Amino acid sequence: MQTTSKHFRAQAREALANETLQASLEGVRRVMPEIRAAAADRCDDFAALCTQAKDVRQHSIDHLDQLLATFEQQVVAAGGQVHWARTGEEATQIIADLCASVDCRSIIKSKSMVSEEIELNSALESAGYEVTETDLGEYIIQLRGEKPSHILAPSLHVSLAEVGEAFNAKHGIERDAPPTDAGEMLLEARAVLREKFLSADVGITGANFLVAETGGVVVVTNEGNADLSMSLPDTHIVVTGIEKVVRSLVDTGVLLRVLARSAIGERLSNYTTFVHGPRQEGEISGPRGFHVVLVDNGRSQLLGTGFRDMLRCIRCSACLNHCPVYTAVGGHAYGSVYSGPMGAILTPAFAGLPGTVHLPGASTLCGRCESICPVGIPLVKLLRRWREASHAQSLPTAGERFGLACWRLVNRWPLVYRLVTKFGVILVRSLSVPGTGQQRWLKRLPSFTALWTQHRDIPAPAGNSFQAQWRRHRAGRKS
Numbered sequence: 001m002q003t004t005s006k007h008f009r010a011q012a013r014e015a016l017a018n019e020t021l022q023a024s025l026e027g028v029r030r031v032m033p034e035i036r037a038a039a040a041d042r043c044d045d046f047a048a049l050c051t052q053a054k055d056v057r058q059h060s061i062d063h064l065d066q067l068l069a070t071f072e073q074q075v076v077a078a079g080g081q082v083h084w085a086r087t088g089e090e091a092t093q094i095i096a097d098l099c100a101s102v103d104c105r106s107i108i109k110s111k112s113m114v115s116e117e118i119e120l121n122s123a124l125e126s127a128g129y130e131v132t133e134t135d136l137g138e139y140i141i142q143l144r145g146e147k148p149s150h151i152l153a154p155s156l157h158v159s160l161a162e163v164g165e166a167f168n169a170k171h172g173i174e175r176d177a178p179p180t181d182a183g184e185m186l187l188e189a190r191a192v193l194r195e196k197f198l199s200a201d202v203g204i205t206g207a208n209f210l211v212a213e214t215g216g217v218v219v220v221t222n223e224g225n226a227d228l229s230m231s232l233p234d235t236h237i238v239v240t241g242i243e244k245v246v247r248s249l250v251d252t253g254v255l256l257r258v259l260a261r262s263a264i265g266e267r268l269s270n271y272t273t274f275v276h277g278p279r280q281e282g283e284i285s286g287p288r289g290f291h292v293v294l295v296d297n298g299r300s301q302l303l304g305t306g307f308r309d310m311l312r313c314i315r316c317s318a319c320l321n322h323c324p325v326y327t328a329v330g331g332h333a334y335g336s337v338y339s340g341p342m343g344a345i346l347t348p349a350f351a352g353l354p355g356t357v358h359l360p361g362a363s364t365l366c367g368r369c370e371s372i373c374p375v376g377i378p379l380v381k382l383l384r385r386w387r388e389a390s391h392a393q394s395l396p397t398a399g400e401r402f403g404l405a406c407w408r409l410v411n412r413w414p415l416v417y418r419l420v421t422k423f424g425v426i427l428v429r430s431l432s433v434p435g436t437g438q439q440r441w442l443k444r445l446p447s448f449t450a451l452w453t454q455h456r457d458i459p460a461p462a463g464n465s466f467q468a469q470w471r472r473h474r475a476g477r478k479s
């Protein structure tokens with residue numbers, strides 16, 4: 001998996017200065033936690049449902065080999081084929097070969113994070129195929145030559161005016177100026193995509209879940225584009241990660257109930273489709289070829305590690321929407337298709353820690369993500385685990401390691417701690433300026449601490465350390 005995560009700091013600075021992105025992220029901060037909380041409140045016992053969902057996913061991870069074998073048997077029994085890919089390159093090669101075997105020219109796709117992970121589009125385009133994304137957000141970023149900035153809302157960072165410019169540049173329609181009306185643009189995209197749907201030879205979708213007991217593939221969307229992608233072309237290829245398998249239909253029902261509530265604050269998404277193999281004898285529609293490409297790409301290696309819990313993830317995006325870091329810098333800053341807290345754990349696992357070491361550090365460890373994760377992934381513990389691994393491998397810079405050594409020294413010896421905090425409080429307070437009432441504010445800090453005040457003022461500390469105040473308080477009570 002290609003990433004630009006080593007440039008996280010520069011990318012985050014750029015994101016903070018991007019007004020369009022900041023306006024979109026403000027919407028995420030304001031709306032998403034509220035609608036998710038309201039959806040949880042409307043559910044009889046959402047906490048119990050999440051515990052059930054966690055158990056379902058844990059069962060999948062604990063019985064991955066058996067469930068995948070059962071799933072394959074059921075797909076084959078229904079007339080489909082299952083292909084196993086150890087790496088992203090193997091997966092893209094399998095899919096390119098499948099396309100070649102049906103003399104394919106054009107391909108339509110619905111949104112799939114695994115296909116982004118393995119860079120499927122560029123591999124297929126290099127092999128000479130025309131690939132069209134049909135999820136509107138994915139279509140917009142495809143026109144702009146970008147990666148998704150959110151796992152559910154890939155074009156979150158794009159303004160309406162920028163969408164109009166992209167349509168104007170790529171649709172070849174004669175007009176005086178780019179379109180500005182959202183409804184007009186929607187109709188335009190629909191007209192363009194309808195032609196693509198009708199002429200495509202192969203449709204590629206992802207899968208939200210794979211049902212072992214039935215061999216079914218479950219695809220959840222809000223636009224219905226996946227249903228057209230899988231039913232109109234003659235060949236349907238599903239590309240997904242091996243961890244998506246689930247024991248039964250009943251278990252799938254539990255996951256669907258937590259997925260929609262966590263992702264979009266609804267009881268269910270607009271379209272939830274269960275697909276079972278190719279067109280059967282006597283049926284008048286549906287693909288004649290049905291293939292499922294199961295991608296490992298580092299997932300099975302996680303099984304035997306302390307990051308195993310991460311395989312429970314159902315890609316609901318709730319942790320992104322609640323993360324103070326993601327909602328400040330957006331997805332592109334992470335330099336990976338997976339962003340936010342889940343991305344900060346998955347990206348080092350898939351791409352290696354040396355190039356992604358900033359991501360586990362891009363967290364306040366406030367635990368907000370963990371508290372709303374519907375499948376109980378201990379995100380804070382896993383982020384901390386990556387930080388420990390990065391120190392074990394001496395990946396932080398010499399300056400960072402020196403800073404931590406000083407921190408350790410100060411916190412280890414009470415006398416040193418008291419002296420440092422005493423002089424620290426005096427120094428920091430001397431840098432503050434008066435505000436309203438008794439409050440003083442820090443507007444600018446020197447040197448390496450300057451980043452703390454680059455985008456905000458912070459309240460100056462009280463004149464004494466907490467410990468000094470506590471001692472005085474206790475002395476006062478005794479006298």
Ligand code: SF4
Nearest residue numbers: 313314316317319373
């Ligand atoms: S880590 Fe949890 S909250 Fe985040 S996307 Fe995965 S399931 Fe959703």
